[in-house]
Amino acid sequence: MPPAAPPAVPSPHPLPRLLRYGAAHRPAVAWAVTASVLNKLLDLAPPALIGMAVDAVVLGEQSLLGRMGVVDGFQQVLVITALTVVIWVLESVFEYAYGVAWRNLAQQVQHELRLDAYGHLQRLDSAWFQGRSTGGLLAVMNDDVNQLERFLDGGANELLQVATTVLVVTGSYVLLSPGVAGLSLLPIPLILWGSFRFQATIAPRYARVRERNAALSATLANNLGGIETIKSFSTEAAEVDHVRALSEDYRQANRAAISLSSAFSPLIRMAVMVGFVGTLVYGGWQALEGQIAVGSYSVFLFLTQRLLWPLTRLGSTFDLYQRAMASTTRILDLLDTPITVRDGTVPLPHPRGEVRFHGVAFAYPEGRQVLRAFDLDVPAGATVAVVGPTGAGKSTLVRLLLRLHDVSGGSITLDGHDLRELRLADLRGAIALVSQSPFLFPGSVRENIAYGSPGATLDQVRQAARDAEADTFVQALPQGYDTVVGERGQKLSGGQAQRLAIARALLKGAPILVLDEATSAVDNETEAAIQQSLARLHAAHRKTMIIIAHRLSTIRHADHIVVMDQGEVVQAGRHEELVARGGLYARLWAVQTGERAGGPP
Helix, strand or coil: CCCCCCCCCCCCCHHHHHHHHHHHHHHHHHHHHHHHHHHHHHHCHHHHHHHHHHHHHHCHHHCHHHHCCCCCHHHHHHHHHHHHHHHHHHHHHHHHHHHHHHHHHHHHHHHHHHHHHHHHHHHCCHHHHCCCCHHHHHHHHHHHHHHHHHHHHHHHHHHHHHHHHHHHHHHHHHHHCHHHHHHHCCHHHHHHHHHHHHHHHHHHHHHHHHHHHHHHHHHHHHHHHCHHHHHHCCCHHHHHHHHHHHHHHHHHHHHHHHHHHHHHHHHHHHHHHHHHHHHHHHHHHHHHCCCCCHHHHHHHHHHHHHHHHHHCCHHHHHHHHHHHHHHHHHHHHHHCCCCCCCCCCECCCCCCCCEEEEEEEEECCCCCEEEEEEEEEECCCCEEEEECCCCCCHHHHHHHHCCCCCCCEEEEEECCEEHHHECHHHHHHCEEEECCCCCCCCCEHHHHHCCCCCCCCHHHHHHHHHHCCCHHHHHCCCCHHHCECCHHHCCCCHHHHHHHHHHHHHHHCCCEEEEECCCCCCCHHHHHHHHHHHHHHHHHHCCEEEEECCCHHHCCCCCEEEEEECCEEEEEECHHHHHHHCCHHHHHHHHHHCCCCCCCC
């Protein structure tokens, strides 16, 4: 049996976790970063060109180009013009390059995250889903993934370009005039301090926003799924009030975040003003005194604006970043959820269908004990029925057989192999299940019957439908086997959906057929016809059949009947024996047939 995986210990901050997750995209990230940085470097060049042009006019031969050998003033202007054209073209090229690179990276990461989250979700055991809503999980795989994509699409580039601007402009200031540099950079520490304080304060607010969004999505998904129940109980107004309250909670959570994020840019703008005014006054005095060139003063003014004004956008960028980190936490927490039902390694290429439950015990995570020392032998090719009152643990047997959960104690074997040792694909491929509440996909009748058997021909689909007593009603549908059944088969009756589910299981051709209240939604005449078809199939193919039933008429001809109560076997035998013996089975039979089960009325 494979060892259980240790629980994952998530990092306290989502960014390192995201970087580890995206390690495979390092070349793409490197190219996107390079394009962003080169674009910003070229974007910062025009102020220097303006300074050169001013010096060319004012200083003539004493300008930088004059000292480099370009003496004529007009020739200097032409050189500067040529440099401007080259720089602007290259800047545009790299702007296109980083736009394509970041957007494609965002789309790729979004695509992979969604698929990884969905794939991981499918591998989690059924117990994990019991305390979670479908809408909440959809919010993680759609809304949260999209939030991360929005940040990668624009926010990452913005942060990179601001960082590049700070480094380049700071270096230029120090080279040209350390005194002016000090005044220009004076607001930077305040801006950075404010930015980090903003992150720390806004992060929990956006975590609440994501939680409120998940709760709202969950309620909307549940209500859409239960719209008929809502209508039948005339609770539309109450449900609108419920959604209104959740939507208001979501609005208020966003409002709290907005009130803080909106204050960031105006405060930063005031700090920016200090640096710009300082550069304007002190730099102007130095230029008038001849301590720095007029061109250098022009460069200072333009670079100060290039440096400080982008910092005012840090608020919106950090806002986007915090939204993305709140969403990333939820996505990666889902991916870090440990998988308790681990895949086995033993192949089972030719299953015979012999099933054995030996001393099986099972309890759900909340501690509710369902099975206690349960024993059951199902020989290959036999028909075994399991009956008992509601809550006896019958359907749990099916979930354990399919390894939707793992046993808490004892073992279940298939052809002598512990289920935990078998490859899940082989195990589940050997079992065809028809559940009490069949799930149909929003496709055609043919697609639903052939689900799990994608290579099936129309003739094979129709034969399975005939065996399930479904062909007659399918032929009467508007487009026959091409009729679209609607979401969850809502265009069909419960009995029709059940018969399609039976046909789907029969077409699978698995050696083990499990019927969990499979005929509960059909009328007595159809049930009898389905039983005859199953009997013919059983005789022809000797399938192992495990039938879970409340209707005892469904299983009276089974080879062996097991009666369960409170997670234990209380009786076992054939129908006639159990009726004659008295006890729980006889009482259930009497109730269903209207007979007196003995004792006082």
